[in-house]
Amino acid sequence: MPFRDDRIQIQLSPKEEIVFKRSFFTFVALLVVLSLALAACQPKPTEAPTQPPAQQEPTKAPEQPTATTAPEQPAAPAFxxxxxxxxxxxxxxxxxxxxxxxxxxxxxxxxxxxxxxxxxxxxxxxxxxxxxxxxxxxxxxxKMSDAPVGTGPFKLKSWVRGDSITFEANPDYWGEKPKYQTLIFRWSEQSAQRLLELQSGQVDGIDNPAPEDFATIEADSNLQLIPRDPLNIFYIGFNVDLAPFNNEKVRQAFAMAIDRKKIVDNYYPEGSEVATVFVPPALKPGWSDANPWYEYNPEMAKQLLTEAGFDFNQEVKLSFRNVVRGYLPTPDKVAQEIQAQLAEIGVKVKLNQMESAAFIDSTAAGNEAFYLLGWGADYPDATNFYDYHFANDNNKQFGTLFPDIVEPIRKAAQISDPAERQKLYDEVNAKLKEHVPMIPVAHGASAVAFTASVKNAMTGPLSNEPFFIMDPGKDTLVWMQNGEPAAIYCPDETDGEALRACQQIFxxxxxxxxxxxxxxxxxxxxxxxxxxxxxxxxxxxxxxxxxxxxxxxxxxxxxxxxxxxxxxxxxxxxxxxxxxxxxxxxxxxxxxx
Structure with a gap:
């Protein structure tokens, strides 16, 4: 076909035309690729993409608000x-x-x-x-006892004064959670009542069954008896500032007049021991036989009282609480025995039974001249016994402290070497025997009892029963102890009934x-x-x-x-x-x- 004179006219054969078209299309494709490559190198378009590449500055003014530009939240205050x-x-x-x-x-x-x-x-x-x-x-x-706030496995649900305390399982407890929902504490001073309620299934566990009931419990396939080691001391205490016990010879005479072996043989369970010093034999350093206590000698006791000018016409008051403890399983019977033994040397004793909390408060304040008390270990070291009782300015029960007892006790507490500590404790025991602020009587074996259905039932030498790991096989576990707590917040308490309750919450x-x-x-x-x-x-x-x-x-x-x-x-x-x-x-x- 002819072209006008301003155009070049080329005539292609069919085969050449096909080659030409292929080359042309290839050329166009290369141009497209090259255009795309060049476009990638050009500046960003004015519409910023949703998420610009890192380190790419925007080319147009003001960014639209995004999460990265929102106001920062205030930082948590530093601890x-x-x-x-x-x-x-x-x-x-x-x-x-x-x-x-x-x-x-x-x-x-x-x-x-x-x-x-x-x-x-x-x-x-x-x-x-x-x-x-x-x-x-x-x-x-x-106030804290009404609504105690602790971290323990149980929380307080209610406290009906004079009747019971109800705890409920803490669902947010950090440790092993209780296997049941409700723990109830009840109490009775009478060991016979505690055993009866255990046998009848009204309660699942009891504290301190009477020594004469141990065999009965062991023979009952529905019950289990769990003994405690005798990590304790029962003693007869004096306030050395109050007459007639402000005379050292009077106190020494009373020490000779008490038949300690007779008391242990007649009123304590098997496994108990006559005390020769203030700490139990398991605590060494602390215990030794270097300075054993006075032998029973009523004739010498009466002679000493006469030398001291003791008035045999007076009546001395012996205060106690009728609450069973591992160190004193039958308080009323032991009080009567001491009354009878002192009568043999001509001393008239009036028994003064007090309510538990009132008794503890009164002895702690130094108001009781002559009393029955004891101590169970809070931790397994002699400092728990000696330091608390005889080198403690806050403990008024014995009256004025004796400097020659305080000094070696405090020195011993700061020494790690057992032999050096024991030398000091031997000094302490010699001085306790000389000054007689108390008469050590017994290290009492004791026990708890549970129904056989309670799994993981246990106690310990510190009377720290871990109720939270026990499994009663039902929704509620009922425990019966010897008395009602004075409080359920315990920094200012010394009574075991309160300490056990506090242990569940704190x-x-x-x-x-x-x-x-x-x-x-x-x-x-x-x-x-x-x-x-x-x-x-x-x-x-x-x-x-x-x-x-x-x-x-x-x-x-x-x-x-x-x-x-x-x-x-x-x-x-x-x-x-x-x-x-x-x-x-x-x-x-x-x-x-």
Whole structure:
């Protein structure tokens, strides 16, 4: 076909035309690819993509609001750790400072070495409470008892005074949760009633069955008897400041007039021992036979009383409570026996049976001149016996302390070497025998009893029954003990009935392993101690909650200890304000007047 003269006219054969078209299309394809490559190198289009490539600055003004440009949320406030510190150690106590290093770390710095410190902080009067709630109730044990806030496996549901206490399982417990929903505490002073209710199935477990009932329980296939080791002491106490016991010869005479073996043989179960010193034989250093107690000698006792000018016409009052304890299984019968033995040397004794809490408060205040009392171990060390009773400014029961007893006791507490400690305790025992602030009588074997259907039933040498791991095979476990607690918040309590109730609700930095006197992890999962045992650092568990939903942190630990240690702390109230255990374990209060 001809072209106009301004065009080049090319005539192609059919085959050439096909080749040409193929080349042309190839050329066009290359142009498209090249265009795309060039486009990728060009500046970004004005419409910014939804997510620009990293480090690519926008080419157009103002960005549209995105999640990355939203206002930042305020950061959680930094943890402000509490610290309480004595200006120096001249105030007379063991603690130098307690510091919340961070939210999960607490450091205790001591004025002198204390190898027993871990066991001390495992005792449940040193339970950790929510610091805010503690401030709300002002450290008042009675207010706290109405609505206690702890971290333990049970929470308080109700306390019907004079009747029972009902606990319910804590669903948010950090440890092994109870296998049943409800734990009920009841009480009776009468061992016969406790056994009858156990046999009839009204209760699932009882404390301290009478010695004469041990064989009956063991012979009953529906019941189980679980013995306790005799880690205790029963003693006859004197206030050395109150007449007629302000005369040392009178006290020595009474010591010779008491037939301790007769008391143990007639009123204690098998496995009990006559006491020769104040601590049980299992605690060594502490116990030894270097200074055994006076032999029974009524004739010498009467002679000493005569030399002392004792008035045989007077009537002396012997106070006691009729509450069964492992160290004293039959209080009323033993009181009558002592009354009869003293009558043999011409001493007239009037028995004064008191209500349990009133008796404890009165002896602690130093108001009883002559009384029956005892002690079960809180932790397995002689300091728990000697220091609490004879080197404790807060314990008034024996009257004025004896410096020649206090000094070796306090020295022994700061020494790790067993042989050196024992030398000092031998001095202590010799001086106790000389001054006679008490008469050691017995180390009593005791037991608990449960129905056979209760699995994992157990007790321990510290009377710390782990109810939360028991399995009654039903929704409720009912326990019957010897008396009603005075409170269910225990920094200011010494009575075993209260301590057992507190143990269900409150927990300590370390906890005694079930059925033992061995301290292991508790609210603290671990701790470290320096070489001379003057600095203990505890690491708290994470995720532990109080019953009110508050999270456990290190400030709760500092506040809980400060409420006992610092006499001017607004939470230093308790029930009586005595805080005997703190004084016994850690010496003087901070800021005491």
């Amino acid at each position: 402000e750790g509490m610290k309480v510190e004595a200006p120096n150690c001249d105030y007379g106590g063991e603690l130098k400072s307690i510091e919340a290093v961070d939210a999960q770390t607490v450091k205790f710095t001591l004025c002198y070495p204390d190898p027993a410190f871990p066991s001390k902080v495992a005792f449940n009067v040193f339970a950790i409470v929510d610091s805010e709630y503690l401030a709300q109730v002002g450290g008042d044990s009675i 927990e300590t930095l370390l906890l005694f392993k079930p059925g033992t006197a061995e301290a292991g992890p508790g609210l603290a999962e671990s701790y470290t101690v320096n070489g001379d045992a003057t600095e203990y650092v505890f690491t708290l568990r994470k995720g532990v909650k109080f019953h009110n939903g508050a999270d456990l942190d290190a400030n709760d630990v500092v506040a809980s200890f400060k409420a006992q240690w610092d006499a001017k702390d607004p939470n230093h109230k308790g029930r009586t304000g005595t805080f005997e255990y703190f004084g016994a374990f850690f010496g003087a209060f901070l800021n005491a007047e």
